Every structure is written in structure tokens, then in C-alpha cells.
Amino acid sequence: MGTRFWGKFWLMGAIGAIALFGFFNSGQASTVEELQKNIEQKNQEIKKLEEEAKKYRDEIVTQKRAQTTLKGELSRIENNIKKLRGDIVLTERKIQRAGLEIDTLKLEIREKEIAVNKLKQGLGGLIQIISESEQQSLLEILVRNSLLSDFFRQLDYAALTEKKILGSLDDLRVLQKELTIKKAQAEDKKDELENLQDSLQDRKKIQDSVKRDKDQLLKETKNQETRYQALLRETERKEEEILREMEELENELRKRVDPESLPQRRERFLLWPAEGLLSQEYGETPFTRGRGRDFYKFHNGIDISASVGTPILAADSGMVLAVGDTDRYCRRGAYGKYIVLDHKNNLATMYAHMSLIKVTTGQEVKRGDIIGYMGSTGLSTGPHLHFTLYDARTVEIRLGPKGTCGLLPFGGSINPLLYL
Structure with missing residues (x-):
């Protein structure tokens, strides 16, 4: 009688433990539910901020060229600052959302781990019962049970136990798989959070830089229109000098390009380096033809216009050959902040x-890595990316003949659209 009682006790306890594996603590479930509500609230805030950011982006794109009046230029700069301020708030909300999502995943992982442990305990009890029953022959079991009904009941318990073990093993496999997925999701979210935190710091730096540009403009013009017009004329003079110098050198370097030894031209061979509007193509363009001058008749790259702070991506994997900032030597001249890969x-x-530049000379980068952010440094009429594709064997990082803008990249250019 005692043997039958304890055998049944162990069996029902083990089965009960297995039944409990899917039960989640009500307090934890409530916490997960609260976190999910907070996540949804952040999603709504982010959606609203993204709509506002799009409005600023559209306004900035329509104002992409430098204004011909000081008031217009200050307005354009102020719109960039407002847009960057919105980007900062948007990134902060995304950081908060990522934090909530990580907390939710931590709770879900904990619940899965508890369920796995409960299931393992239940399986242990069931395996012990099967082990004990296998040590007895059917004759011994029959002798120990005075009633034939008890004998058959014990056989039913054994069959039920084996069935439960098979089912529990399937459940354990499912739980382990779900646990692995949740842990992978948590790691991805941690990476996302780290990237967002980096992006937040970058955007704050860019905002500070644009504010300094505004202060510098006000200092140079003393907030006077006549001084601004004089500054525009000086910028145009620099533009003529620099562009004439660059075009003469690159016309010769283009003759060294060997198309036969370059990768086969095909669409998407290179990644588009930034989102935005293709505002000027390669070679002779309406812009180069419409200036009525005898130089700069050839655009050595393409221009992609968007707002300040738009991420710039490596078009392909490679090594950073050079980084530079021509504004350190000739403000509003040449390429401003540039990278060569x-x-x-x-x-x-x-x-x-x-x-903003995110890489250093000699650094290895992967296709799609963020290497910097769009701006309007150097000889620029508004926020855009000037993207040039060279035959790498013709590239020279050197001073121009007059050396007024520091080290500059020169090379034999190729139409980027043949590879994008």
C-alpha cells in the first residue's frame, strides 16, 4: 500500500511540475504588459517626431542652395539647427524605446529560463519513476498489488509517464529554441542602443558645429547685408581659383584611367552612399554649362542633396586612404571635410x-558603415554629399599648385552612376 501511495505521489508531482512550465508569474506578466504599453507610447512619440523631421527636411531641400541675402542665409542655417535639434530629441526617444525593449526581453528571458528549469525538474521526476518501474518485472508488480485493478492502474501510470516524457522533451526543445531567439534579440537591441547613443553624441557635435558656423557668419558680416555681399564675392573668387586649379590637374589624371582593368560595370556594385536627391550628375551638367566661364566645365562626381546630419555610408569595404578638412586652410574653399577610401x-x-568625420586614416571599413555625416563645409552652396569615384591608381593626395587649401585628393574620375 505504501509503495503504491509514494509512486503515485512522485508521478503526480512530476506531472504537476511539467504542467507548470507554461505558467508565468502574474507580477512579471503585469510588468511586461506595462513595458509594452510604454514602448507603444514611445512609438507614437517617435512617429510624431519623424513627421516633424520630414517637414524640416523638405524645407531644407528647397533651400539647399546658399541664399543671396544674409537674412535668407541665416534663415537656412536656423532651419538646419532646428532640424538637428529635432534629430537629437528623436534619437533620445529611440534610446528610451530601446531601453524599454531590452528590459522587456530580460523579463521574457527570465520567464523562459524559469519555465525550462521547471520542465527539467518535472522530467527528472518522471525519469526516476520510469527507472524504478523498469527494475521490477511484470510478475513482481502483479504480486505486490493484491487487487488486479491496482496492477492495471500502475501499468497505466507507467504508460502515461512515458507519454509525458516524450511530450515534455518536445516542449523543452521549443522552450530552448524560444530562449535562444530571445537572447539573440536582446543582443541585437543592445547593439542598436549602442549605435543610437553614438548617433546622439554625433548629432550634438554637428549641431554645435552649425551653431559655430552661424556665429562665424555673424562675426564676419557684423549682421550687415553689405558685408555679406562682399563675402559672397570673395567666395566666388576663391571658387574660380580653386576649381580652375583642380580641373587642370584632373583633366590630365583622367587620361590615365584604364577601363579594361577596372571591375565590370554593373548596377549596385557600389552602395548608394547617402539618402537624398541626386542634384547634380557626373561630367558636363546644366550647372557646369550654365555658368558662362571657361573653366569647371566638368563635374568630377555626383551631388546628393539632403539635410545636415544625414548619415554617409561607405560605398564598399576598404581602407581609409585619407581624411582632411580644407576649411582649416581656406575657409569656404574646395572639399571641406572629406574622406577617401x-x-x-x-x-x-x-x-x-x-x-562630421567618423573614421581615421588607415582604418578598415565595411560596406555600409557610417563614415560621417552630410554637411555644407568647403566650397558648398548648401547641404549635400559630393561623391567621386576614381581609378585608385591615379589618386594623389597632395598640395595643389598654389597650396592654398592644404592637402587635397586628385585623381582620374569615373562616372559613379555606372556602378551605383
């Missing part, structure tokens, strides 16, 4: 007029 396949890419 060598892709180790006879192609090199150049990214110019950036607001």
Missing part, C-alpha cells in the same frame, strides 16, 4: 562637404 579593386571613392 581605397577599395582594393582599383576603385577609390571620395566623400566631400561633410559635417
Whole structure:
């Protein structure tokens, strides 16, 4: 009688433990529910902020060229500052959402781990019962049970136990798989959070830089229209000098390009380096033809216009050949903040007029890495990326003949649209 009682006790306890594996603590479930409500609230805030950001982006794109009056230029700069301020708030909300999502995943992982442990305990009890029953022959079981009904009941318990073990093993596999997925999701969210935190710091730096540009403009013009017009004329003079110098050198370097030894031209060979509007194409363009001058008749890259702070991506994997900032030597001249990447396949890419550079010379980058952010540094009429594709064997990082803008990239250019 005692043996039958304890056998049943162990069996029902083990089965009960297995039944409990899907039960989640009501307090934890409530916490997960609260976190999910907070996440949804952040989603609504982010959606609203993204709509506002789009409105600013659209306004900035329509104002992409430098204004011909001081009031217009200050208005354009102020719109960039407002847009960056909105980007900062938006990124902060995304950081908060990512934090809530990580907390939710932590709770869900804990619940899965508790369920796995309960299931393992239940399986242990069931395996012990089966082990004990296998040590007895059917004859011994029959002798120990005075009633034939008890004998058959014990056989039913054994069959039920085996069935439960098989079912529990399937449940355990499912739980383990779900636990692995949740842990992978948590790691992805941690990476996302880290990237957002980096992005937040970058955007604050860009905002500070644009504010300094505004202060510098006010200092140079003393908030007077006549001084601004004089500044525009001086900028145009620099533009003529620099562009004439660059065009003469690059006309010769283009003759060294060997198309036969370059990668085969095909769409998407290179990644588009930034989101935005293709505002000027390669070669002779309406812009180069419409200036009525005898120089700068050839645009050595493409221009992609968007707002200040738009991420710029490496068009392909490679090594950073050079970084520079021509504004340190000739303010509002040449490429401003620029990067040159060598892709180790006879192609090199150049990214110019950036607001912030994220890489250093000699650094290896992967296709799609954020290497910087769009800006309007150097000889620029508004926020855009100037993107040039070179035959890497022709690239020279050197002083121009007059050396007025420091080290500059020169090379034999190729139409980027053949590879994008």
C-alpha cells in the first residue's frame, strides 16, 4: 500500500511540475504588459517626431542652395539647427524605446529560463519513476498489488509517464529554441542602443558645429547685408581659383584611367552612399554649362542633396586612404571635410562637404558603415554629399599648385552612376 501511495505521489508531482512550465508569474506578466504599453507610447512619440523631421527636411531641400541675402542665409542655417535639434530629441526617444525593449526581453528571458528549469525538474521526476518501474518485472508488480485493478492502474501510470516524457522533451526543445531567439534579440537591441547613443553624441557635435558656423557668419558680416555681399564675392573668387586649379590637374589624371582593368560595370556594385536627391550628375551638367566661364566645365562626381546630419555610408569595404578638412586652410574653399577610401579593386571613392568625420586614416571599413555625416563645409552652396569615384591608381593626395587649401585628393574620375 505504501509503495503504491509514494509512486503515485512522485508521478503526480512530476506531472504537476511539467504542467507548470507554461505558467508565468502574474507580477512579471503585469510588468511586461506595462513595458509594452510604454514602448507603444514611445512609438507614437517617435512617429510624431519623424513627421516633424520630414517637414524640416523638405524645407531644407528647397533651400539647399546658399541664399543671396544674409537674412535668407541665416534663415537656412536656423532651419538646419532646428532640424538637428529635432534629430537629437528623436534619437533620445529611440534610446528610451530601446531601453524599454531590452528590459522587456530580460523579463521574457527570465520567464523562459524559469519555465525550462521547471520542465527539467518535472522530467527528472518522471525519469526516476520510469527507472524504478523498469527494475521490477511484470510478475513482481502483479504480486505486490493484491487487487488486479491496482496492477492495471500502475501499468497505466507507467504508460502515461512515458507519454509525458516524450511530450515534455518536445516542449523543452521549443522552450530552448524560444530562449535562444530571445537572447539573440536582446543582443541585437543592445547593439542598436549602442549605435543610437553614438548617433546622439554625433548629432550634438554637428549641431554645435552649425551653431559655430552661424556665429562665424555673424562675426564676419557684423549682421550687415553689405558685408555679406562682399563675402559672397570673395567666395566666388576663391571658387574660380580653386576649381580652375583642380580641373587642370584632373583633366590630365583622367587620361590615365584604364577601363579594361577596372571591375565590370554593373548596377549596385557600389552602395548608394547617402539618402537624398541626386542634384547634380557626373561630367558636363546644366550647372557646369550654365555658368558662362571657361573653366569647371566638368563635374568630377555626383551631388546628393539632403539635410545636415544625414548619415554617409561607405560605398564598399576598404581602407581609409585619407581624411582632411580644407576649411582649416581656406575657409569656404574646395572639399571641406572629406574622406577617401581605397577599395582594393582599383576603385577609390571620395566623400566631400561633410559635417562630421567618423573614421581615421588607415582604418578598415565595411560596406555600409557610417563614415560621417552630410554637411555644407568647403566650397558648398548648401547641404549635400559630393561623391567621386576614381581609378585608385591615379589618386594623389597632395598640395595643389598654389597650396592654398592644404592637402587635397586628385585623381582620374569615373562616372559613379555606372556602378551605383
